[in-house]
Amino acid sequence: MIAPDSFKGSLGAAAVCAAVADGARRAVPDAEIAEVPMADGGEGTLDCFLSARGGEQVELPATDPLGRPVRARYALSGDGASAVVELASASGLPLVSDLPPDPMNAGTHGTGELIADAVRRGARDVLVCVGGSASTDGGTGLLRALGFRFTDADGAELPPGGAALARLAAIDASGVPAEVRAVRLRVACDVTNPLVGPAGAAAVFGPQKGATPGQIQELDAALGTFADVVAATTGARVHDLPGAGAAGGTCGGLAGLLGAEPARGAELVADTVGLPDALSGAGLVLTGEGRLDGQSAGGKVVSVVAGLARERGIPAVALAGGLAGPLDDLHALGLTAAFSLADGPRALDELTAEAAPLLAALAEQVVRLHAAR
Template structure:
């Protein structure tokens, strides 16, 4: 029996590689002879560097950068010397997981640290940058990212503005004379499954602002600041990317990338699936096991389990999904090739307890699934 194990990371608990190893241990508890193929996955958010380095034989580097609130933090990025390719996660320097819930501060939070990671990649001689946009704690339109790379924003008094979401509405002029010239030689690939525009009721502030700490009463102010920032960027670059798909990703960082670098946007899952040869691995297996921290209605939009389910369905291969949390109306997931959803929590516990013990819980859940699979196998009727 051959099983492909291809989970996403369980954010804040396990990398995709660690999750895959836990699932493998659970399988081999029950069936030591089972052949397993591990393919760590990601969608452009947290865990992308770890997953891509494992399948592309790259190196993990680190740099001292600013976190969303300007504090020094060590952040990792991937480096593939042969192709001079850097793989960077916005989440590594500017992510939600770097902040406690009480620290969410969209007025002050910025993407400056992500720009610093890009500078570290340029120092290595990067010619191709793959930038994942998932999991940011910011709604600064990517202004902080640009500031780290040499762009300066001035207010009406001619003063240089500091990074943060609250500075967008104060911008009077933009100066790019100190822009890092090495960027002109870089090919950009943006790994993101977000198609939202920058502004409006489907834009960065309205859709993603609440998870980053934007209160309902401040929506209008943030939307107004973002609109003003966009107008100034359009005026400066001569490009209007406000309505482009993906411009609202990562609190508007997608807009700045489109405006200044003209990158290629690709599905984070599709990049991983292509690089890993996922589809080829799925052609001769009995079962595919995947998972992520939370499965909900948003999982239909570019998440790893659904992407795997769609590919596996072409070959009639059942997919089972492990999740730390399952919520919402999930009927549509079954139409996407997912046959079984399995929570890994086995008793009442706090979120902190579940995340701390994620690896053990996932291993136990995988063992339970295999016991069930073998039980039904004895009766000639597989459960999936």
């Protein structure tokens, strides 16, 4: 079983699988090999879903974080029952890199348009991957696209963006279709930050979106008001919910108003692409990522794959662009061993350019050792 993450800046997860499979076949020509490209809920998750489950890539016009037209995409399963939506496709920071930062007004409406389209097509299980957002709007733009209204004390609709939430007085859900309410929403995130406070969405992620210290304070207060109104509306307290701060509070908004389930991205991706079942009968698991270090044990792809392998008594070996120990936590989770693809002193750009043949060569040696047991 080959189930790696991408090697960012070098190879996508599917290309990693292909290189590792090539090396494995050199060692054991008649080996039965299964390839399940993985991701941690960020960029590349949509492609992993399509590779593992098949289905359709749907592209449609949407709006970018500042309301301009953009073409965005999501994945729909073959039976139309499930979908994967990457927030970055319609609401990502790179989409507004041509303009001066506008963290106070950027929003997530385009992502809501993708979800709404998937629901119209019959999807009833939607995985929302929330990495790379440009906004700090608590997901209100997304929620507007699904039928919610956010109004001030006079009943006037608030404009897009996080800053306007400082004036939020009421949330009207009467326009949310029954189909949307019936959807099982899961949010893939790889952070545990709360919605507000010194470790919240604005304080931690605001700077990378261009927010000044003063704007961070305003946005944090506005998200606090939003969380208060959510609690008054639904009874759900998302102020300090772990993960609620992901994607500028999008995770918190979805959890508080639609009951979305936040969870570690790699775990959700493993479940969505069917990795637990696919592992049945495997004798060796090869996983990996661009850099393996102590942080990889915190819910990244390698740790999740290793844990699933350990539950089934299967050895799991990680192939990585670089290793930085100690890896004790990963070994405790089930990783048998880890190796770097570097075959000697090399510059990073060389390793990046030659990642595929280096991975194939390393995989060949690992599989030869395993086969010789």
